[in-house]
Amino acid sequence: MKAVPRGGRVRFVVESKSFEILIDESGDKLRGCIWERSKGITSWIRFGDVSLGRLLEGVEFCCRGGDDKGWSHAWEEEGRSYRLEKRLNEAGRFIFCSVCDVEAKRFCLIFPEGKGLSGGWNILAEKLRVVGVVPIGSLKTPLFKEVQKKELELETRTYADVTKSRAGKIGDKVWLEVGRRVKPERVELLDRCLVGRWENGVNPSLELDFLKHWAGQAWLLKGNLNIDVLGGGLLLFEFECSSEAERVLSRGKRRVKDNELILEKWHPVVGCLGNKVMVKEAWVRVVGLPLHLWSREVFKLIGDGCGGLINVDEKTFSMANLQWARLLVRVEGRDFPSSVQLVEGSGCYSI
Incomplete structure (x- = not known):
């Protein structure tokens, strides 16, 4: 029986992230490092033999599992504390891998689930197997072979079926970790x-x-007050001191010209879209549209393909700005396409 090679370097891409795995064999043990790169930001974690096996075991478990988003797994190796967690946010499911070393420094990687049977988790499991990593418990059938079998069992679809399945799919997700980039003075002000x-x-x-x-008269303010308009019909009232803000807040509603103003203390999710909030319309820029296709009929074709055309920017319709076409489209109740393919005769334009 041919021995499985151990060690090596592999790379792969999942959505907007790229990953690199470097594994070395020392005696009968494996050691390695995994790098994650996205939008100029690089993160990495070093793994020992046990941790590599635990990582692969956890990834393959998540691939086979159901909606157990609360799953987590923790272990220690060489004084380091590792932890795997399956998490879920608006961008989708992901595995959060973190380690805390002997100096209490924390490092983390984020592995998106990806799309389809051959998504990000499955690719990660396959690449780990390729460089010789074996999960704890030594599963008999590698996960990627199970995926290949399922892909072969899929029914053959027509071109129309494929087109329908692709319509309205969202593009690549961007994952960014804020970390220590939050300014304390900004939070203090808010x-x-x-x-x-x-x-x-x-x-x-x-x-x-x-x-x-x-407000200055009704609330008997002693300090300055600034008011700014936020999205979604919200107003931000910035007081000079927090004590005046607390005093005004304790008085509840306020009537301004027969209109009730409801106040609440600022919190981090103010102005963000909630999990169940859907945007009904949006302005989009169509980049790369050939000039001979700049017409109301083509604009309507593109807009309807994205959910329904509502309006065309005046500068677009008059061709005053040829860098892009700007369209207002309906987006309620559907994901947004990452690109549009325009077919003209035997040619096809990607915009």
Whole structure:
């Protein structure tokens, strides 16, 4: 029986991330490092023989598992504490791999699940097997062979079926870890802010200068007050001191020209889209559209392919700006395509 080679270097890409695995064999043990690169940011973790086996075991378990998003696995090797966690956010499922070394320094990697049977987790498991890593328990059948078998069992689909399945699919997801880039002084400033919204979503269209003058008198403010408009009909009230913000907040609702203003303390998710909030429309830039196809009919064709055309930017319609075409389209209730293929005769343009 031919021995499986141990050690080597492999690379692969999942969505907007690229990964590199380097494994060396020392005696009968494996040691290695995995690098993750995305948008100019590089992270890495070093693994010993036991940790490599645990990693592969965990990845293959996640590939075979169901909706057990709370799954986690922890172990120690050579004074380092490792942990694998299956997590879920709006971008999809991912495996969060972290390690804390003897100096209490923490390192982490994020492995997106990817798309389809041959997604990111399956590729990771296959590459680890290729360089000789064996999971704890030594599973008889490598996961990637199970995936190949399932792919061969898939029914043959027509061109129309493939086209329908691809329509409206979202493009690559971008994963960015903020880490220590949050500025403490910005958080300190926001801690003395209140967020306001009008009851029942009614926007009275009051001038900010009027609202600022009204607030100064109604709330008997001693310090300065700044008011900024946020997305989604929200207003940000920045007080000079947190004590005045707390005093105003304790008084609850406020009536401004027969409109109820509801106040709450600022929190990190203010202005973000919630898990169940769907954007109904969006302006999109169509880059690379051939000039001979700049017409209302083609704009409608593209917009309808993205969910439904609502409007065309005036500069686009008049060809005042030829860098891109700007279209307002409906996006409610569907994922957004990452690209559009325009077929003209025997030619095809990707935009």
